[in-house]
Structure formats: C-alpha cells, structure tokens
Amino acid sequence: MIRIEHLSKKFGDLVVLKDINTEIKRGEIVSIIGPSGTGKSTLLRCLNLLDYPSGGSIYIDGVNILDKKADVAKIRQKMNMVFQSFNLFSHLSVMENLTIAPIRLRGMSKEAARTKALELLRLVGLAEKAENYPEELSGGQQQRVAIARCLAMEPEIILFDEPTSALDPTMVREVLSVIRRLAREGITMAIVTHEMDFARDVSNRVLYMDEGLIFEEGTPDEIFENPQKDKTRAFINRTLSFTWRILSPDYDLYAMNAEIEAFCEKQILPKKTRYNLLLLIEELLQIYAPYLGKMILDMTIAYSEKSRRLDLICESTGEKANPLDSHGLTDDLGFTIIKNLTESIDYQWHNGKNRLEFQVKNLSHEE
Amino acid sequence: MNLQTRIENNVTVLTVSGRLDTVTAPEYEKNIREMISGGNIKFVVDFEQLEYISSAGLRGLLVMAKLLNEKSGRMCLANVKGNVRSVFDMCGFTSVFTMKDSVSEALAVFV
Numbered sequence: 137m138i139r140i141e142h143l144s145k146k147f148g149d150l151v152v153l154k155d156i157n158t159e160i161k162r163g164e165i166v167s168i169i170g171p172s173g174t175g176k177s178t179l180l181r182c183l184n185l186l187d188y189p190s191g192g193s194i195y196i197d198g199v200n201i202l203d204k205k206a207d208v209a210k211i212r213q214k215m216n217m218v219f220q221s222f223n224l225f226s227h228l229s230v231m232e233n234l235t236i237a238p239i240r241l242r243g244m245s246k247e248a249a250r251t252k253a254l255e256l257l258r259l260v261g262l263a264e265k266a267e268n269y270p271e272e273l274s275g276g277q278q279q280r281v282a283i284a285r286c287l288a289m290e291p292e293i294i295l296f297d298e299p300t301s302a303l304d305p306t307m308v309r310e311v312l313s314v315i316r317r318l319a320r321e322g323i324t325m326a327i328v329t330h331e332m333d334f335a336r337d338v339s340n341r342v343l344y345m346d347e348g349l350i351f352e353e354g355t356p357d358e359i360f361e362n363p364q365k366d367k368t369r370a371f372i373n374r375t376l377s378f379t380w381r382i383l384s385p386d387y388d389l390y391a392m393n394a395e396i397e398a399f400c401e402k403q404i405l406p407k408k409t410r411y412n413l414l415l416l417i418e419e420l421l422q423i424y425a426p427y428l429g430k431m432i433l434d435m436t437i438a439y440s441e442k443s444r445r446l447d448l449i450c451e452s453t454g455e456k457a458n459p460l461d462s463h464g465l466t467d468d469l470g471f472t473i474i475k476n477l478t479e480s481i482d483y484q485w486h487n488g489k490n491r492l493e494f495q496v497k498n499l500s501h502e503e
Numbered sequence: 504m505n506l507q508t509r510i511e512n513n514v515t516v517l518t519v520s521g522r523l524d525t526v527t528a529p530e531y532e533k534n535i536r537e538m539i540s541g542g543n544i545k546f547v548v549d550f551e552q553l554e555y556i557s558s559a560g561l562r563g564l565l566v567m568a569k570l571l572n573e574k575s576g577r578m579c580l581a582n583v584k585g586n587v588r589s590v591f592d593m594c595g596f597t598s599v600f601t602m603k604d605s606v607s608e609a610l611a612v613f614v
Contacts, residue, residue, distance in 0.1 A: 389526055411555070411586045418525055418557045469558035469594055476593040 137162040137293065137324060138183065143192035145178055152178045154348035156192070160293070160326055165319050167335035168328045169359075170345035171371060176328040179345070180295045183326070184215050213241070216291035220298040222278045224270040230257070230281050231266045234288045242289070249288070256284040260314045276307025280314050293324040300331060312338075332372070336360050344368045373440040376403060380435050382421075385428040389418065396437065403439045409446065413437065413496055416477045419470040420450060420492075423459055430454065446496040451489045458483040459490060506534055514545040514613050516606060520552035523560030531563045536570065544576025547609040551582035556590050564600065577601075581609040 143156040152175045160166050168176045181187040183194060185201065185208055194201050201211045224233050234253035238244040244252070257263040260280040262273075270278050279299055286294055296315065300308040312334050319325065319338050329335050335342055335356070342359040344352045344367075352359065352368045363369045370377070378399040380392050393414055400410040417435060424433055431454040438447045452459065460471065460483070474481070479495040504527035507518040515538065523531060538546075546567070550556075564580075571578055579601045583591055591597050603609040 389524070408586065414555070415557055415590065418559075422525060422557075422559065467558075467562070469561055472594050473558055473590065 137164075137197060139193075139195040140183075141193045141195070143179070143182060143194065144190045145175070145182055145187060146190045152348055153182065153189075156348075156350055158343060158350055158353065160324065162292075162324055163322050164341060165325045165327070165339045166341045166343060167339040167356075168326060168343045168345055169330070169332065169335055169371070170343075170351070174345045175348045176345050177297050180217065180297050180326060180328055183295060184212055184217055186217070213289060214291060215293045215295060216286040216289050217295040217297060218279070218282050218286050218299050220301045222270070222275075222282045222302070224278055224282055224285070226270050229267050229269055230262065230273075233270070233281060234285050237285070238288050253284070253288060256287050257281075259287070259317070260284045261310075274307060275303045276310045279303065279307075279311045283311070283314055283318075287318075293326065294318070296325060296327040296329070298328050298330065300329070332360070344371065346371070370438065372442075373445070374442045375438050375440045377436050377438040379437075382424075382428060382433040382435065385425065387421075387428070389421070392417070399437060403441070405439070405446070409496070409498075412477045413446070413448070416448060416474060416494065416496060419473050420448075422470050423465065423474075424450070424452065427452070427454065427459070444498055446498065448494045448496055450492040450494075451486075453489060456485045457490060459492065504531065506531070508538070511547075511610055512613065514547055514610055515543045516547045516549060516610070518549040518552065520554075522555040523553060523563060524555060524557045525559040528557075528559040528563040531560070532566050535563070535567045539567075539570045539574060539576070544571055544574045545613050546571070546576070546578040547581055547606055547613075548578060549581045549606050549609075550584070550587055551606075553587050556587045558594070561590070561594060561596060564596075568600070577613065579603060579609040579612045581606045 138160040140156050140158050143153055144151070145153040156179060168179065170176055178187055182189045189202060196211055196214060199206060199211070201208070225236070228236065231250065231253055234256060235246065235249035238249045238252065239246060254263055254266065257266055260283055262277060262280055262284070265273060265277065270281070273281065299315065300311050303311060308331065312331065315327070316338055327335070339356050342354060342356050343350050344359060346367050352363060352365050359368065360372055363372055378395065380395065396414060396417065397410060400413065431452050434451045436449040436451070438449060439445070460481070465471070477497060479497055482493045484491045504519065504521040504523055509516050519531070521527070568578060581603050582605065583602050601612060603612065
C-alpha cells in the first residue's frame with residue numbers, strides 16, 4: 137500500500153530523516169517507537185506531505201506522491217492523521233467537526249454526513265456529545281472525537297502521531313481502546329507511540345527509529361522480546377546510562393565518584409549498591425592502571441528501570457586482550473572483590489574495542 | 504582520609520576516618536612506616552569512622568602487618584563493620600587479622 141524508498145528530510149542543516157526504507161501493507165498496523173527527536177513524527181508528516189521530504193520516494197498504491205504530477209489533494213484523502221494535540225475546530229460543535237470535511241471536500245449531503253458522523257461517534261462512545269463544543273470535553277474525549285473526525289473521511293490509512301501524549305494517564309486507556317477497536321476492524325494504521333505495551337499488543341510490525349533511520353524492525357515479539365541491536369535493547373528496557381571517559385592515569389577518581397553517585401541517586405539505587413558500584417569501578421581502574429594514558433577507556437553504567445538490572449561496561453582501545461587476564465597486579469584481591477560484586481562477567485572484542493561487561497549484583501531488595 | 508592517634512596502655516590507637524582507597528592508601532602506608540620506624544609496634548586500628556575501603560586499603564593493612572611482624576609487633580582491628588566489613592569478608596581478611604567489636608576489647612588483647 138505504502139512503499140518508502142530512501143526517504144530523507146532536512147530542516148536547514150539539521151538532518152532528521154537520513155534514509156528511510158520500509159513498506160506498509162494494506163490492513164497492517166505498524167507502530168513506530170524510539171527516543172524523542174529521532175524523526176518518528178517527521179516520518180508521518182512526510183507521508184501525508186505536511187512536511188515535504190528532501191529526497192527519496194513515497195509510493196501509495198504504486199503512485200509516487202512526490203512526483204510533481206501527483207494529485208496531492210486526492211492522495212491526502214486516502215490517508216488521514218490524528219494529532220497529539222487533537223486539532224479540533226474549537227468554534228464548531230462535535231457534529232460540525234465531523235461533517236465539515238465530508239460535506240465540503242467529498243460533496244456528501246448534510247443528511248448523509250450527519251448520519252455517518254453519529255455512527256462514528258457511537259463507535260468512539262461519544263454520540264451523546266454530538267452537540268457539545270470541544271472545550272466542554274475532556275482531553276480523552278476530544279481525542280476520540282478527533283479519531284471519529286478522521287474516520288469520517290473514510291481514509292484507507294490512518295496516521296496516529298503520539299495520540300495519547302497530551303493526555304492525563306487516566307484518559308490514555310479510553311483512547312487506546314478506541315484504536316484497538318479500529319485495529320480489529322482491519323483499518324491500516326501507522327502509529328507513533330510511547331505506549332510500549334500498547335504497541336506490543338496492537339501491532340503486526342514495530343519499527344524502532346533512531347539516528348534518523350529505521351534502526352530495527354520486526355514483529356512485536358522480535359522487537360520487545362529479542363531486540364538484536366544495543367540501542368533497541370536499551371530503549372525497550374528503559375535503560376538509562378552514564379559514561380565516563382578516562383584518557384590519562386591522572387584521572388580524578390573523586391570527581392568521577394561524585395557523578396556516579398549523582399546518577400545512582402537519580403535512579404534511586406540503594407546505598408549498598410552505590411557503594412559496591414564505586415568499589416567495583418575502583419578495582420577495575422586498578423586493573424586498567426598500567427594501560428591508562430596509552431588507550432581510551434570508557435566506563436558506562438547502564439541501569440534498566442524495567443528489569444532493575446545494573447551493568448557496568450568497560451570499553452578500551454588497543455590490541456585485542458582481556459584486561460582481566462593480562463592485569464599486572466601482584467595479588468588477586470581486586471579480582472576477588474570484582475567477582476564478589478558481580479553476577480556475570482563477559483568479555484568481547486567488539487567494533488575494534490575490548491569490551492568487558494559486568495552485571496552488578498542487584499541489591500535493590502536489601503534496603 | 505584522616506588519621507588520629509593516641510596512646511593507651513603503651514598501645515597506639517589509630518583512628519582512621521573517611522576513605523581508604525587508591526588515592527589515600529599511599530598516605531596511610533607512609534604514616535604507618537613513620538610510626539613503626541619511630542618505635543610504635545603495638546596498634547589498635549579503629550575503623551569506627553571508616554566509610555569505605557578498597558583492595559588498595561587492604562594492601563595498606565597487609566604492609567602494616569608485615570612491618571610489625573618484622574619488629575615482633577602486633578595489631579588488632581576494632582569496629583570493622585557495615586560495608587567495610589563486607590569487603591573484609593569477600594577477601595577472607597576476617598581470618599587474617601585479629602578483630603574486635605570495640606577499642607576497649609581490642610586493647611585487652613595486648614594485656
């Protein structure tokens with residue numbers, strides 16, 4: 137139904153979409169997830185030409201909509217968009233919001249448009265609000281009206297741009313349940329969302345966007361249960377990280393400790409875990425000490441809010457060698473402490489770097 | 504790290520506060536060497552106010568024990584608890600050093 141090839145979008149010097157390639161088939165429900173500012177909404181806005189792409193092609197039923205001869209108004213009628221901020225006409229009643237476009241753009245009779253509008257308002261559970269004005273409705277109700285208004289144009293595909301982001305948590309569910317209902321009816325949908333459980337339940341396919349690209353895509357099971365790329369995994373697990381780079385043997389241990397403590401405090405990690413993390417880092421730095429100054433060492437603390445897993449990742453440049461095997465310490469005290477503080481230790485030669493990954497023992501239930 | 508000393512019944516009571524780590528362990532060792540070469544060979548090391556110890560600190564204690572052994576001296580640790588105690592446990596140091604729950608109990612070892 138929609139095929140996107142090498143789509144790019146720049147705003148001045150800012151490249152928002154680098155090279156997007158994907159396809160949305162008829163009847164498919166595609167969720168687009170990813171961190172803020174990675175181009176998800178821009179992709180949707182490019183699809184219906186609210187933002188004009190800088191390059192590439194978008195084919196809808198085989199027609200390249202970026203072709204100068206393309207009938208943009210006709211193409212737009214095939215797809216409709218639901219916005220984060222509802223975008224209802226505040227001076228028109230709910231009924232008028234739903235009937236204005238079908239009457240003016242599709243030449244529908246007033247009577248037929250009203251009948252259709254009532255049917256759609258029943259679908260979203262708001263028939264009794266037909267004569268109300270948007271300001272008399274809650275945010276969740278306004279968004280349901282916006283969905284009904286979108287359906288009134290009988291689009292072949294609906295683009296949802298973060299439809300629940302502007303809503304109170306109590307209203308999110310009512311909007312999501314309407315979208316779930318549409319999904320069951322087989323309407324093609326592309327949904328930009330931060331509601332991970334919803335994306336997992338409702339979609340046939342999930343696109344993870346990052347760095348202006350579709351970084352990874354797959355079925356909900358593939359993306360949520362077994363993501364292949366580090367960035368996808370970090371996003372899915374709601375992993376927060378902090379990296380400290382060490383370039384010289386004269387690094388400032390206490391400045392580093394202060395930042396690590398601040399990070400731990402932000403994640404509300406128990407005091408004992410903070411102590412152990414600082415100890416683990418100090419012991420590792422003693423192991424790395426002979427090489428500091430000859431290489432770059434990045435120490436990253438990654439904490440998953442979802443699983444409460446705490447990892448320490450040490451990436452160092454230089455020749456392939458596990459620093460734990462080749463350390464020059466005179467005793468095993470440091471290594472003994474490291475083993476005691478960790479659940480697992482994994483060494484890999486990754487992207488030309490020595491990567492040591494430690495899963496720090498989870499002490500979150502001790503305090 | 505801060506070190507404070509007092510003499511009780513001919514025993515040097517050394518109170519260590521703060522952190523005994525990579526940064527402070529060299530200073531600890533330097534002070535210990537000076538005290539031992541100055542004739543102090545009986546020590547109670549009080550960890551009541553010690554907040555943090557790493558393997559660097561443990562090595563400092565091993566150096567101290569070795570220097571005292573050479574001079575037929577002795578040391579006893581007091582108030583090794585909490586996170587500091589955990590590090591001792593991990594490294595099996597609880598069996599390496601004589602440890603007591605208070606300074607007075609540690610002083611009694613020398614009677």
